[in-house]
Amino acid sequence: MKKITVKVSNEIYSLLLDLSARRQETVSSIVRKILEKGLTQEAAESGIDAVTEAVRKAMRDVLRPTEDRLAKLMAKAAVAAATAMYMNVQTIADLGKHNAVEIYNEARVKAAAYLKERDDNE
Numbered sequence: 001m002k003k004i005t006v007k008v009s010n011e012i013y014s015l016l017l018d019l020s021a022r023r024q025e026t027v028s029s030i031v032r033k034i035l036e037k038g039l040t041q042e043a044a045e046s047g048i049d050a051v052t053e054a055v056r057k058a059m060r061d062v063l064r065p066t067e068d069r070l071a072k073l074m075a076k077a078a079v080a081a082a083t084a085m086y087m088n089v090q091t092i093a094d095l096g097k098h099n100a101v102e103i104y105n106e107a108r109v110k111a112a113a114y115l116k117e118r119d120d121n122e
Helices: 010-023 027-094 100-116
Strands: none
Touching: 010 027, 027 100
16 A cells, blocks of 8 residues: 555544544545445446536437428428418419408417317327
8 A cells, every 4th residue: 555644624533533433444544444434435426427518428329310301391381381271361362352461360369279278088
């Protein structure tokens, strides 16, 4: 074993002496155990941090293509919905209805209310 010298406050030294007397161990033995426990715990926490970061990175790497695909599908769905909306307004206007915009606004309000409804399966 290597020998090291450590300076501690009087309060810490008193606590070490009390603990030494209660456990009937040398101060050196107690300090050694405390150091080993602290260093082991620190190493474990550092290891957990490294593992956690590795898992997060792996999850990001795995989920990124799915997220990108879902974003593209949502964009396509939005374009399709907007196209259908404008085609419906145009069809209503072509049928001779002069209030096509009013019909559109009413339908939009109903659609928003429908989306706010809670589904029984949720």
